[in-house]
Amino acid sequence: MFLQPTFWMHCMFKIKNVLATLALGGLCASAWSTPAAAPMASMPGMGSMPGMASMSQGQAMPQPAVPGNPVSVGGPGTASAVSRTIRILADDRMRFSPDVVHVKPGETVRIVVVNQGHLRHELTIGTQSELEEHAKMMATMPDMPNGKEPNMVAVAPQGQGELIWRFGQPGTVPFACTMPGHMQQGMIGRFIVD
Known part of the structure; x- marks a missing residue:
């Protein structure tokens, strides 16, 4: 093979x-x-x-993305620490709904992404520069197999997937679909940590 x-x-x-x-x-x-x-x-x-x-x-050196670091986007959480589940819809209009979600500092949430479209979508959490860099990489390798990254979930058409994330200090944490062209068409959102 x-x-x-x-x-x-x-x-x-x-x-x-x-x-x-x-x-x-x-x-x-x-x-x-x-x-x-x-x-x-x-x-x-x-x-x-x-x-x-x-x-x-x-x-x-840049600090790793860990809770408690003021410049952090957070980090992977554990299922036993989940305080609530957040459901985010993705669709072929290149939008997330909701695209703004409020969370608390230090809160661990389960993020369930439901793909209502006919295209593959993903939700990736990171700094704006990390998301842009990942989108560039995806543009050069659109058939890249889905890696099991703790900050992303790829969802097949009409499917759903989830990730568990623990947020850090107050601030804004961006998320986006980095499939080729999706982020550029507006498939972005943000977690407001407050």
């Missing part, structure tokens, strides 16, 4: 991210503590990682 080229591209993308993370961990102890160390963007492969090209020596 032969796998589609997009599957291999997806695998290589994942491997590159894992290797870059491992390499970065080793560099933290040596490169950043040495005054003569090269800037992160000049290190092989680091300039192409989102957010790394502009990072200079001695600059703090």
Whole structure:
């Protein structure tokens, strides 16, 4: 059985991210503590990682998306901590309903996405730049198999899917459908953490 080229591209993308993370961990102890160390963007492969090209020596690493971090979008939650279920409809008009949802800081919710359309849709949670980057990647690999990412749920036509998410500090947390062209046509929304 032969796998589609997009599957291999997806695998290589994942491997590159894992290797870059491992390499970065080793560099933290040596490169950043040495005054003569090269800037992160000049290190092989680091300039192409989102957010790394502009990072200079001695600059703090971006904080992971975890609850309690004021710049965080939150993180995966556990089923035992779910306080309520939020149902979000997706349709072929390229809209979510509701497209604005209020949650509390630290709240863990089950997000059920119901696809009422005839096209595949997804709901991905992230910063605006992460969503835009993912949409670009999806545009180059529209047949990419659905990865089991904790911040996204892909839903087949007339189907439904869910994810569990724990929100962090007060603020706005964007979500979007990053299927090719969907976000650009307005399939976006936001969680208001207040």
